Amino acid sequence: MTRSLRVAVVGAGPAGIYAADILTKSAAESGTEVGIDLFERMPAPYGLIRYGVAPDHPRIKGIVNALQRVLDRPGIRFFGNVEYGVDLKLDDLRHFYDAVIFSTGAEKDRPLDIPGIDLDGSYGAAEFVSWYDGHPDVPRTWPLRAREVAVLGVGNVALDVARVLAKTADELLSTDIPDNVYEGLKSSPVTDVHVFGRRGPAQAKFTPLELRELDHSPHVEVIVHPEGIDFDAASMAAIRSNKQVEMVVKTLQEWAIRDVGSRPRRLHLHFLEAPVEVLGSTSVTGLRTERMELDGDGGVRGTGEFTDWPVQAVYRAVGYLSTHLVDLPFDHTSGTVPHQAGRVLDLDEQAMPGVYVTGWIKRGPVGLIGHTKGDALETVTSLLADAPVLPAAPGREPDAVVRFLEQRAVPFTTVAGWRRLDAHEIALGAARGRDRVKVVDRAEMTDISRS
Structure with a gap:
């Protein structure tokens, strides 16, 4: 019988969401049941598209519609306003998930x-x-x-x-x-x-x-x-x-x-x-x-x-340039995490079981947004090939990570919260004859999302 998988994706920009998309489709084709949680440092999803694309590029921002459909898919959850290395670390993720994909991009x-x-x-x-x-x-x-x-x-x-x-x-x-x-x-x-x-x-x-x-x-x-x-x-x-x-x-x-x-x-x-x-x-x-x-x-x-x-x-x-992630090796010259086909390599160039990378943290900040799909496919292919031998996470019950964040008083946001913030920004814009006015303050974004 094919086992089920619990996977964490750190970073809910295009790279992370594409990885979640490809993983759900590929797992379904192979008969594998998969549950995916995306963790994002910002209260809102979409990373580079929301915070790295010029505002006069509605053509590129239209990619958001496709990404939103992925986030709305059953079996995928979004945890915003959660910072890796502060609110949870690699050991925490390994406790709750069978595999972790890092897709934190590059913003420096x-x-x-x-x-x-x-x-x-x-x-x-x-x-x-x-x-x-x-x-x-x-x-x-x-x-x-x-x-x-x-x-x-x-x-x-x-x-x-x-x-x-x-x-x-x-x-x-x-x-x-x-x-x-x-x-x-x-x-x-x-x-x-x-x-x-x-x-x-x-x-x-x-x-x-x-x-x-x-x-x-x-x-x-x-x-x-x-x-x-x-x-x-x-x-x-x-x-x-x-x-x-x-x-x-x-x-x-x-x-x-x-x-x-x-x-x-x-x-x-x-x-x-x-x-x-x-x-x-x-x-x-x-x-x-x-x-x-x-x-x-x-x-x-x-x-x-x-x-x-x-x-x-x-x-x-x-x-x-990408930022060095806690508990992961890092090549400071290329600004990437060493890997082989998406499998993270430790200092001895051995694969770290169940730890993967995709996107700019994997290949460097080159290419267009769509190019991250190829990265994601390679990484997901490696993960699914490894799945039969990945040890099951001891705390893999879906609500366990929710309790963990609540016990730490992390004010995390969800997809439903993003919908509230999205509607609020659209309403702000409509009042001024604009499509949207972006909310900037983190506390305000979080309060609207969690209201």
Whole structure:
């Protein structure tokens, strides 16, 4: 007779919910009965989609509808406002569950080691994204004092940051931005946002759709500086072999030769400009870049030609980094948990029985949201292959973990609570002619969810 499984998933963002989705379907196909509990540090689910996607991306936020259907599925429970390492630890999870999948993602900024990067006015993109997305654990104000801003990096996050900085606050009123974010952006004196990439246009990491969205604002002139539009043999090979690269390059080339219009704000795209120093004594007064040239193999080398740009703020968007999880091994260079096909490996490179990873904590913060489905499938396949030999958890009765959290006075939220918060935010928006207004304060979110 096939045994039943009790599985905990730590992290209820896309990666965790996709894992729960695939696990329930795969288990059903194999005749395995499975109960899944998702634990999330935030009072609300959806992780990256709620707190990492720019508010003017309703297309991506629409993924929430599919994720909600998974959370509503019988056999899946959601425990929000529960922090791994604080409210419960690995030993606790192993007591209640036969297997644990960690899907905690990546929300910290990867460092950039150049002089001046720690000056006042130099920020990580992840911090700014958390602010404008209403993350409950970041300050509610943001110092938007700069007229000219530099954004370092040419991925989708860099374009999100640049676009939000350049747009007027009123353009974002149709989104779910909280009141404090609207007021902050409304007071911004910004006129010019400069995006810098150290490599060429064929090596840019943003998607064609993300790029084209830059040009939709009636108040923002997008200017591609033509001196950075250059291609070597590796660039041409990438263009020929990848349709997305071809589309990005075509758009950039067209923008580089068009006449510059008269919109009041400007968003500049610079390629082959490598940041080498943030200028200033106590606060940012400029950015120094070195002109780069393509080396023929897709890489770049410095030319020794430097330019100082008069900016008063710098945002680095050079990648996200995961946080070290208590009781798990961690590779601090890659920012991932060592694993083999999703099975977590201990310091002796042996699989830790019943412990798995998926998503960015597994493979690093690369790729689009949908790419986490492949991670989840591999991890779930490993878990189900291991199922026959996984020891049964001693406290696997479903209500045991509920009693544990209640005894510890953890004010956890549920799917029903999320429905209440969701309805409350929609009602706030309806009162102002908007789709939604996001509640920011953690205690308020929890109180509404638990009311």
